[in-house]
Amino acid sequence: MEASQIYSAELLNRFCNRAFEKFGFSKDESEIITDVLLLSDLYGIESHGMQRLIRYHKGIEKGMIKVAAKAETIFETPVSAVIDGHDGMGQLISYAAMETAIAKAKTSGMATVTVRNSNHFGIAGYYAKMASDQGLIGLAMTNSEAIMVPTYGRLAMLGSNPIAIAAPAKPYPFLFDASTTVVTRGKLEIYNKQEQALPMGWALDAKGHDTTDAADVLKNIVGKKGGGIMPLGGSEEISGSHKGYGFGMICELFCSILSMGLTSNHTHLNNKGGTCHGFIAINPGIFGDAQGIEEHFSTFLQELRDSDKAQGQTRIYTHGEKEVEAYQDRIQNGIPVLKNTLHEIQELCNYLNIDFQEYFGRIEDETKHKSFY
Numbered sequence: 562m563e564a565s566q567i568y569s570a571e572l573l574n575r576f577c578n579r580a581f582e583k584f585g586f587s588k589d590e591s592e593i594i595t596d597v598l599l600l601s602d603l604y605g606i607e608s609h610g611m612q613r614l615i616r617y618h619k620g621i622e623k624g625m626i627k628v629a630a631k632a633e634t635i636f637e638t639p640v641s642a643v644i645d646g647h648d649g650m651g652q653l654i655s656y657a658a659m660e661t662a663i664a665k666a667k668t669s670g671m672a673t674v675t676v677r678n679s680n681h682f683g684i685a686g687y688y689a690k691m692a693s694d695q696g697l698i699g700l701a702m703t704n705s706e707a708i709m710v711p712t713y714g715r716l717a718m719l720g721s722n723p724i725a726i727a728a729p730a731k732p733y734p735f736l737f738d739a740s741t742t743v744v745t746r747g748k749l750e751i752y753n754k755q756e757q758a759l760p761m762g763w764a765l766d767a768k769g770h771d772t773t774d775a776a777d778v779l780k781n782i783v784g785k786k787g788g789g790i791m792p793l794g795g796s797e798e799i800s801g802s803h804k805g806y807g808f809g810m811i812c813e814l815f816c817s818i819l820s821m822g823l824t825s826n827h828t829h830l831n832n833k834g835g836t837c838h839g840f841i842a843i844n845p846g847i848f849g850d851a852q853g854i855e856e857h858f859s860t861f862l863q864e865l866r867d868s869d870k871a872q873g874q875t876r877i878y879t880h881g882e883k884e885v886e887a888y889q890d891r892i893q894n895g896i897p898v899l900k901n902t903l904h905e906i907q908e909l910c911n912y913l914n915i916d917f918q919e920y921f922g923r924i925e926d927e928t929k930h931k932s933f934y
Contacts, residue, residue, distance in 0.1 A: 565897035566925065573611065573896055574599055576920045580614070583913040584621055585628040590653055597652045597683040602896045605887035608747025609684045611898050612754075615905040616681060617650075618912065625834050626650055626680050632657055640665060642674045643820050651682030651703075651836060659688040659701065659840045666697055666842035673841045675815060677822025680834040681705070685725035686738030686884075692842045693727035693734045696851065700841035701725045702812045706829040708782050709742045709809055710789045712802040715769030717782060717789030720825040721745045722812035727881070729845075730859045736881030741809040742790045746782065749775045749790070754901035764790050771796070815839030900924060 574595055581591035602610030620626035630649030634642050642661055646654040658674045665672030682688075685701040692699025705720030723745070725738035743763050752759055753775040766772040767787035781788040793805025816837035817824045823835035845851040862879045870877060898906075903924045910917040 564925075565899050566903060566921070567895040567897050568921065569895050570599060570603060570892055572920060573602070573898075576915075577611075577614075579915060580909065580913055583915065584617075586650070586653075590650070593656050594650060594652045597656075597687045599896075600687055601684045603888045603891045604684070604686075604884040605891070606684060607897075607899070608745050608751055611896070611906070612747070612750065612902040613681070613683070614902075614909055618905075618909050620680060620834065622912075623832055625832050632676075634661075639669045640672045642672075644674060644676045646676055646679035648678055648680065648834060651680040651834075651838075654679045655682040655688055655701070655703075655838055655840070656691075658838065659691045659699070659842070662840045662842040663692055663695055663697060663699075666692070666844045667695075670847035671841070671843040673815070673819075673839070675820040675822075675840075676838040677817070677820035677835070679836045679838055681836060682838060684738060685723045686727065686736055688840055689725040689727035689738065690734070690736060693729055693736070696729055696845070698728045698843040698845060699726070700843075701838070702815055703836060703838045704813055704816045704823075704825045704828065705836060706746075706782070707785075707825045708746050708789045709792055709806070709825075710765050710769065710796070712792065712796065712798060712806045715765065715767070716787050717785075718826045719792075719806070719809040719813065720828070721790070722809040722816075722825070724808065724812055728858060729855045730862055731855070732859075733885045734881055735858065735862060735879065736884060739793075741793055741805050741812060743793055743795070743805070744790060746779075746790070749779055751899070753779060754899055762791065762795055764788070765796060769796075812839070815841075 577595040577598055578591045581594050598610060627648045630647040632649060632654045633645045635645050636643040644658050654676055658676050662672045662674040682703055685703060688701035689699035702724045704722050707717040707719060708721055709719040710717050721740040721742045723740040727734055727736045758773040759775050761771055764772050764778045765788045767781050778788055792802050792809060794801030796802055813824055816839045820837050822837035828835040845854045865879055866877050868877060903921060907917045
């Protein structure tokens with residue numbers, strides 16, 4: 562397995578802010594993008610953290626991500642809005658969209674905001690957490706480039722289509738954030754960088770057969786050659802494939818369908834991202850005593866943790882618990898960055914005229930990397 566080098570969250574924060582400002586984003590915009598990016602690494606979700614910098618670099622360089630774009634609200638009611646991102650940076654569009662949903666929910670009780678013509682927005686959980694941090698229930702989801710092969714198919718038609726839900730609770734919030742595919746594309750990228758074989762049951766080749774070759778799957782996704790990642794539940798109904806496929810379709814409904822945007826199979830064509838998002842905020846107070854609801858939920862979560870363990874097991878986690886522990890550990894001990902990701906960052910520094918060694922020192926292992934953007 563490829564080794565990592567450890568860096569403090571503070572150093573990575575300074576570097577990312579400088580890089581995004583070099584791309585032309587304002588200081589405030591750079592801080593939002595960086596906050597989304599690094600929360601992923603702090604939560605231990607390497608697939609959507611620092612290693613995504615190359616994706617944004619290539620997207621901006623090719624003109625798919627338009628730095629100067631300004632999102633536009635094109636339809637609105639007291640409980641809803643449709644936003645056109647005009648091909649801007651996904652994090653900025655999504656942050657503003659969830660802020661809109663939160664403001665409407667505080668006034669009207671609940672709100673749904675849907676977005677079209679955006680780009681990759683990072684981890685869905687960030688935006689759900691925005692609502693939870695203000696005492697609301699938050700939901701966030703996005704479609705993406707087609708990587709999910711529908712049950713009994715051999716051509717990717719849906720994205721990883723993650724769905725995140727966050728709700729206030731003690732001693733820490735409930736936070737569920739998961740793709741509707743078995744794994745995300747980012748996970749395949751990590752395995753490819755580490756030159757590891759994929760576990761069986763993750764991906765399909767161009768003929769629709771199981772494969773462990775990460776590089777081949779990534780090339781096929783980019784080339785639209787067939788194959789891709791399985792829905793949650795695998796590739797057959799007997800293992801529940803239709804459930805993950807169905808959850809992916811629910812995500813499309815709230816993202817691309819309500820916004821009249823591009824469905825996953827039409828995104829990332831002709832140098833256009835076209836990604837669509839959906840955000841929902843709900844004020845628990847419209848169901849009675851918000852504080853009582855939080856206490857009721859907190860009690861159930863603790864009962865889950867305290868319930869009988871399987872033989873040989875010592876702990877039952879509730880959703881969001883591992884992220885809190887990873888955050889505390891990485892704030893104290895630093896964030897690991899894969900060596901191949903460091904090579905990509907070095908290339909980015911050359912492009913932006915930033916002194917790589919000022920932030921990262923020397924890369925101990927000079928092995929070259931492969932990229933699939």
